[in-house]
Amino acid sequence: MTAVGLAKRGLGLVLVVAVLLLVVGQLLGQPILLGYVSSGSMEPTMDTGDGFVAIPSLVTDDVEEGDVVVYQARELHDGGLTTHRVVGETEEGYVTKGDANPxxxxxxxxPHVTEGQIVAEVWQPHGAVMAIPHLGTVVLAIQGVAASAAGTVASVFGLATMSANGLGALMVAIGVAMLGFGTVFERLGPSQRETKRSRSRENVIAFWTALGLVLLVFVTFATAAMVVPSGTTEYELISSESPDDNPQIVTPGETAELTRTVDNTGYLPVVVAHEAESGGISANPPRQTIGIRDSGETTVSLSAPGETGEYTRHLGEYRYLAVLPPSVLLWLHDLHPLAAIAAVNGVIVGLAVVIVLVIFGSNDIRFRSAGDHVPLSTRLERKFRKWLRNGK
Structure with a gap:
């Protein structure tokens, strides 16, 4: 392939990845590496429709004054994502402002923005936001066309109007369908003459290919088991001179206590760490190990300030599969949550490699078409007997 062909393919790949990241970010409700602004509140730093590089809060440093953050608002934009600059900090959280707003x-x-509301920080090399001109404009145009087309299809087939998430899922489905059609046309379309002899062997899967697929499955499910149940929980607290039986309504300066249940529905023990992501909240015990298909409890304390009013508290939860001693996992967690996740995945990869090598060896895996009529149970039994004979 020529240099021009490689450049075109690379550019196409970058565009596809950019669109996928933006669509997935829309579905998840937070930017994934790329985001954009849909208003002029950040002018002249970012104009309406400009894009930016979003760094997930999990891998960023502490938020400082001057940082531009993406946070889940409670009042602005009907509780949607807002991209504004941090201009101050109080005991209740951060003070934010659009550069163009007075x-x-x-x-x-x-309300003041807490750590638990911040989902990403805007990349600011050398202290200045690196805006991507018109990236959001293109995405919004695509969404507008897709929304119009979806509305037409819905009216023709008598379907209800699609939601934003439904539209995003439709866009993903269309992309997958186009990829599938492209693959079919490539396989069934006009054939090209082969100029090189194939070195591949039929019915044979390379050992390292098979091992890579196994590891991909193991690591994916292990990471999902740790990341999906984790997250930030929001607690409402009302400081009032007239408290009632509601445990989250207390007099100014008092503390409310709630019981939080932590469930483990998996077949491996988990180590759980709770961390305050706003002021006025704590958990006891802050860290615990939950057994297989078991549950535990922790007490969440919510402290009310001396003034009356409504306040929000955020508590973060982090989970790790207990394939290492809890003390080691918690030490790695204190370094960084990604360090603990990487260590767990490293242990799982090592165990998976050992198991595959013991059972199948390091030879390529061959599938004989002549034995396709043999039941799967019989073939597994033969494989197990062979493994026992080799072990003697």
């Missing part, structure tokens, strides 16, 4: 978000009725 007042802060908190002056406009938005």
């Amino acid at each position: 007042f802060t978000d908190q002056d406009g009725g938005e």
Whole structure:
């Protein structure tokens, strides 16, 4: 392939990845490496429709004054994502403001922003936001066309109007369908003359290919088991001079206590760490090990300030499969949650490699078509007997 062909393919791959990241970010409700602004509140730093590089909060440093963050608002944009700059910090959280706005978000009725609300930080090399001109404009145009087409299809077939998530899923489905059609046309379309002799062997899977697939499955499920149940929980607290039986309504300066249940529905023990992601909240015990298909409890304490009003508290939960001693996992967690996840996956990869080598050896895996009529149970039994004979 020529240099021009490689450049075109590379550019196409970059565009596909960019669109996928934006679509997936829309579905998940937070930017995935790429985001965009849909208003002029950040002008002149970012114009309406400009894009930016979003760094997930999990891998960023502590938020400082001057950082531009993406946070889940409570009042602004009907509780949607907001991209504004941090201009101050109080005991209740961060003060944020759009560069073009004459007042802060908190002056406009938005509560102080806590760590638990921040989903990403905007990349600012050398202290300045690197805007990607018109990236969001293109995405919004695509979404508008897709919404119009979806509305037409819905009216023709008598379907209800699609939601934003449904539209995003439709866009993903169309992309997958186009990929499938492309693959079919490539296989069934006009054939090209082969100029090189194939070195591949039929009915044979290379050992390292098979091992890679096995490891991919193991690591994917292990990571999902740790990441999916983790997250941030939001607690409402009302500081009032007239408290009632509601445990989350207390007098100013008092503390409310709630019981939080932590369930483990898996077949491996898990190590759980709770961390305050806003002021005025704590968990006891902050760290615990939950057995197989078991549950545990922790007490969440919510402290009310001396002034009356409504407040929000955030508590983060992190889970790790207990394939290492809990003390080691918690030490790695204190370094960084990704370090603990990487260590767990490393142990799982090592165990999977050993198991595959013991059972199948390091030879390529051959499938004989002549034995396809033999039941799967019989073939597995033969394989097990062969493994026992080799072990003697």
